[in-house]
Amino acid sequence: MEYVVYILILLGVVLVAGIAFLVPRLRRRPGPPSPGPEAPPSPAARASVEAPAPVRPAPSPVAEPAPEAEAPAVEAPVAEPATSVEAPAVETPAPTAGRLVRLRARLSRSQGLLGQGLLTLLSRDHLDEDAWEEIEESLITADVGMEATTVIVSRLREKVKVLGARTPDDVRALLAEELVAALDPQLDRSLAASPVDGRPATLLVVGVNGAGKTTTCGKIARVLIADGHSVVLGAADTFRAAAADQLTTWASRVGAEVVRGPEGSDPASVAFDAVKRGIDVGADTVLIDTAGRLQNKVGLMDELGKVKRVVEKHGPVSETLLVLDATTGQNGLEQARVFTEAVEVTGVVLTKLDGTAKGGIVIAVQRKLGIPVKLVGLGEGADDLAPFDPTQFVDALLSDAG
Numbered sequence: 001m002e003y004v005v006y007i008l009i010l011l012g013v014v015l016v017a018g019i020a021f022l023v024p025r026l027r028r029r030p031g032p033p034s035p036g037p038e039a040p041p042s043p044a045a046r047a048s049v050e051a052p053a054p055v056r057p058a059p060s061p062v063a064e065p066a067p068e069a070e071a072p073a074v075e076a077p078v079a080e081p082a083t084s085v086e087a088p089a090v091e092t093p094a095p096t097a098g099r100l101v102r103l104r105a106r107l108s109r110s111q112g113l114l115g116q117g118l119l120t121l122l123s124r125d126h127l128d129e130d131a132w133e134e135i136e137e138s139l140i141t142a143d144v145g146m147e148a149t150t151v152i153v154s155r156l157r158e159k160v161k162v163l164g165a166r167t168p169d170d171v172r173a174l175l176a177e178e179l180v181a182a183l184d185p186q187l188d189r190s191l192a193a194s195p196v197d198g199r200p201a202t203l204l205v206v207g208v209n210g211a212g213k214t215t216t217c218g219k220i221a222r223v224l225i226a227d228g229h230s231v232v233l234g235a236a237d238t239f240r241a242a243a244a245d246q247l248t249t250w251a252s253r254v255g256a257e258v259v260r261g262p263e264g265s266d267p268a269s270v271a272f273d274a275v276k277r278g279i280d281v282g283a284d285t286v287l288i289d290t291a292g293r294l295q296n297k298v299g300l301m302d303e304l305g306k307v308k309r310v311v312e313k314h315g316p317v318s319e320t321l322l323v324l325d326a327t328t329g330q331n332g333l334e335q336a337r338v339f340t341e342a343v344e345v346t347g348v349v350l351t352k353l354d355g356t357a358k359g360g361i362v363i364a365v366q367r368k369l370g371i372p373v374k375l376v377g378l379g380e381g382a383d384d385l386a387p388f389d390p391t392q393f394v395d396a397l398l399s400d401a402g
């Protein structure tokens with residue numbers, strides 16, 4: 001009997017201990033039970049249950065507004081002000097007066113060849129036959145061209161003989177005179193960029209691919225705007241979409257308007273529209289960038305001829321500028337001829353003079369084409385285009401500061 005009492009007491013203790021153990025655990029169980037009191041979760045199941053825990057804070061009432069607040073900040077509102085902040089940042093182009101003088105250091109390669117080389121030759125005590133031959137060679141090496149060199153050297157020899165010039169400075173001054181004369185300083189190098197009969201002046205810009213046409217259009221627009229003109233640009237190089245984008249970038253920097261068409265569209269129609277737009281908005285000048293692929297001379301002539309004819313429905317083209325890359329030297333002259341046959345070129349823009357030691361190409365270009373060099377490109381910078389001036393140019397070429 002005593003044995004039974006012990007067992008009952010033990011059972012009572014076990015029962016009390018069990019209740020004491022279970023009650024707190026039952027109290028800690030979260031919310032409503034999931035359907036069916038299942039077996040303890042497997043590690044995988046636990047993961048799927050736990051996973052939401054760290055995620056849950058995001059959709060929680062505190063976190064929820066965050067994505068909503070972030071979205072507009074990242075998207076349109078930030079981007080839009082950014083572009084509209086960039087757009088009005090219109091630049092003020094550098095004044096055009098005296099640019100060639102300011103940029104003379106860019107001719108350093110040519111200065112090395114012509115300036116230093118010739119000065120060394122001219123400083124010899126006696127200019128004998130060999131010295132004259134070397135002078136001739138320097139000029140030919142600098143791309144002055146055979147014909148022009150022969151004329152320059154024979155006139156210089158004559159003057160030295162007649163005037164008895166002896167000091168290197170005297171001879172240098174005489175050489176400068178001859179180089180300037182070879183550049184025909186009387187030629188009109190002004191740009192026909194002012195309105196005619198109430199219509200904007202129309203400038204066509206032509207040349208082979210890569211010569212720097214688009215860049216030059218952008219730089220000319222800056223020159224004109226710096227001089228107080230209003231300008232509309234026509235992106236008639238529809239062959240290459242990037243050319244129109246490039247022109248648009250140049251235009252936006254100076255607040256000019258661009259007329260462009262879809263890639264591959266008719267260049268003549270874009271050119272027509274650009275002039276029309278220029279007339280409508282009362283612009284002073286319309287500058288038209290054209291494509292210059294040269295694989296087919298007939299095709300090129302047809303295309304440029306058509307652009308010109310269509311533009312002329314609004315009135316005569318004021319100026320057709322041929323852009324030539326100075327670094328292509330005498331080869332470039334051959335290509336240039338094709339353009340002069342296709343359209344009546346009224347002025348040459350010689351680009352990349354900063355990239356060549358052969359600054360004499362200016363003389364050869366003018367002499368061969370019989371067309372004035374009106375502007376020279378002396379770098380990739382926005383204002384690295386200068387009105388050409390023979391005296392300043394020769395002075396820079398013959399400077400020994402190279």
Ligand SMILES: Nc1nc2c(ncn2[C@@H]2O[C@H](COP(=O)(O)OP(=O)(O)OP(=O)(O)O)[C@@H](O)[C@H]2O)c(=O)[nH]1
Nearest residue numbers: 209210211212213214215243351352377378379380
């Ligand atoms: N160093 C130097 N680079 C220049 C000058 N002018 C233009 N360039 C560079 O020449 C390259 C070609 O210029 P673009 O204006 O694209 O030539 P493009 O004739 O319009 O070429 P396409 O559009 O292919 O017909 C660019 O990298 C210009 O920055 C210059 O005077 N000096």
